[in-house]
Amino acid sequence: MKRLALLGIALLLCGCEQKMTKMPRVDPLETSPLFADGAGTRVPVAGTIAADADIGPQPTALPAALDLELMQRGQQRFNIFCSPCHDYTGHGNGRVVQRGFPQPPDFHSARLIAAPDSHFFDVITHGYGTMFSYASRVPVSDRWAIIAYIRALQYSEHVPAGELTPDLKAKLAEAAP
Ligand code: HEC
16 A cells, blocks of 8 residues: 555656756747747847847958047046056056966067057957957947057057157156266
């Protein structure tokens, strides 16, 4: 009698299968075959596009006017997103690096001074080695603003003496013995 009861319980439990695992469902970010339009019920969040969307050809050089406003925007975004590792001057000694993150290369190296703007755009967009992508945090227009600012940083340490303003020349003469 006991055995029969146990068997009965066992049979009952067999019926308690996790049916939801077998139900048709749409996984996150999956387009659904369940819906006629193939797009599922998810509506993309405003201002976003699918990671694999074809966004067409991208500019390879600064697409905006290079003015003070763009520069200041670039400085602000650089200080927020890049300085933790690349530091405020671009030498690659940011706080995170001081705490043990791999050191990025110096923006003032001959190689990165010679690198085209599109290389910087590419690195921000796709990441590079240990550096992750900033595509989701830095919109395209800000990437160009940051690149303009990095160019200014590079220039700031490599201004040919002849291009210095008179007061800077005076300061230089004062500083140099
Ligand atoms: C969390 C740290 C970190 C942050 C933040 C960061 N980077 Fe980097 N970056 C790195 C590291 C590390 C490398 C070197 C990666 C490698 O060579 O594997 C690197 C490399 C680079 C390079 C050089 C690629 C080359 O050709 O060698 C550029 C350019 C660059 N980063 C730009 C940026 C910009 C612009 C930002 C801000 C939007 C940024 N990085 C934010 C860590 C960071």
